[in-house]
Amino acid sequence: LDAHAEAAARARQDQLTKPPGALGQLETLAIRLAALQGRAQPQVEKIHIAVFAADHGVMAEGVSAFPQAVTAEMIRNFARGGAAISVLARTLGARLEVIDLGTAGGLADVPDVRHLALGPGTANLAQAAAMTAEQLQAALAAGRASAERAAAAGAELYIGGEMGIGNTTAAATLACGLLNESPTRLAGPGSGLDAPGVNRKIEVMQRALDFHYPNLCQPLETLRRVGGFEIAALAGAFLRCAQLGLPVLVDGFIVTSAALAAERINPGTAEWFLYGHASAEPGHQRLLQALGAQPLLQLGLRLGEGSGAAAAVPLLRLACALHNDMATFAEAGVSEKL
């Protein structure tokens, strides 16, 4: 982080025509962006959104309110422009890329989608490692490549999204492994399980944690055993963003589990994270707490796709506009505090 740019931004905020601190998180956000971007007047115009999609073997345990086919169907919907993240990206003028890491049915070439096909989804994490070592490396590499494309295109902010029916089970199990927490603390309804469904999910997660114990001590191995292709790709993307000095706006529950994995794999990575929103998925609070995160929005969103991060982008832009364009007390001839 650039301490000089941060100090200059902080000094500027104190001279703008408003009571000190009166713009709250919009002030701290502008100062943080200045530190991350290494310029006293930050900007968030060019945004790269990558949505990583994949299927999950744990769907054999009946852990989702939606059928597995929806993963592939939504990949087509992203590409055609009909999904929430498609609309948000368009509205924000952000670049959207869709990366298919492998679905159960396989997916013929969809225009504007990168197909990587690491396999027909992960293995069932309740009774096997979700990924082979090769699959894990390929997923991490897919994320790194996305971050590199973003940086090469001059992106000023990176947003990672995800799609994968069953992936709240993987994310919650991963979070349990990383935080040594109980499934009851981190399981939630996901896309819409009822109470018996959540109980079933808790039971599946507990079986997975029992099966993989005592191999959940290293974050990378935990990611391989109970993560998912898209979750590993997100972790790879975030690790690379931090190396490239590209700020990341973190989305909801699943993306935050990947963010936590990235921070545990390479401590310091989280310095590059901003947090878009607090999800309605109950386990998200625990993940945010583990990362010391103060998300911008609390709107009860629980969609994924990167939508909660995208929804917060206008606040970053307004924070920059206020920081860069407001008059100082001296410029405006306004008296300061008594």
Place this chain on the structure above:
Amino acid sequence: LDAHAEAAARARQDQLTKPPGALGQLETLAIRLAALQGRAQPQVEKIHIAVFAADHGVMAEGVSAFPQAVTAEMIRNFARGGAAISVLARTLGARLEVIDLGTAGGLADVPDVRHLALGPGTANLAQAAAMTAEQLQAALAAGRASAERAAAAGAELYIGGEMGIGNTTAAATLACGLLNESPTRLAGPGSGLDAPGVNRKIEVMQRALDFHYPNLCQPLETLRRVGGFEIAALAGAFLRCAQLGLPVLVDGFIVTSAALAAERINPGTAEWFLYGHASAEPGHQRLLQALGAQPLLQLGLRLGEGSGAAAAVPLLRLACALHNDMATFAEAGVSEKL
């Protein structure tokens, strides 16, 4: 409110390619806007922001962290484009009008400012009625005229802002009168009082409430006795917006005190209110509770000027874009919930 448009919007939300309810407040916001605007596909492109400014006689009691001259100085800053609300209005493409209702020093013609000059600020509400009956009527009329200009220009949303050194004391006293609450519950630091300053403010408010008792039973009379020119103008604007069917995005503490006054003067007015943010000013929670409000943002803002409402505008626009532009399950060929 248009029940037909509301039902149509609700039905549409249930068909969009996302788990039901997964967009949280962005869904309820789109449905609410549909009901308010009387169309199944709402829109918030044309926005009218009016900032009402005036001085306060209660400044004789030493209730602010800033000198009184700042009211007039900020009026110039609004007009020149250097204030937070100026930057926000520009960034949002909103129309901004500035209405000077009367400052202590008087203010020669400032370009792009409407000068109404109801007096050199209100009287000291701790020892007199803040306004004469004529001043109250003139302030209400100024607000009504602003709402009418907005509607005539085709505005789809109205935002009222305020500027007036000392006006958190007036707003908090007004709130005490309307809610029969104690000053300790509603007084706060405003633009930056320290703890002894807040205690002094509480003492001044209590003296005012004692002085005006028992004449605080009618909301209009309460507004006249302990309000302010800009607060009365905001109430007048909101009353007229509701009559014209123009949705209002309510700002922070002072504006919400005016919104509550409007609702008490003409019950039902609040049907037309949306709430931009929860202010850092502690008394705001009590006002929001009285109005049953669920504000969109909680960012620790406490600037006024309408800035907290303006900061929430992009969320309204994103809610509309998602509602209007996402594909349905049928259109996208996506399977529905099991």
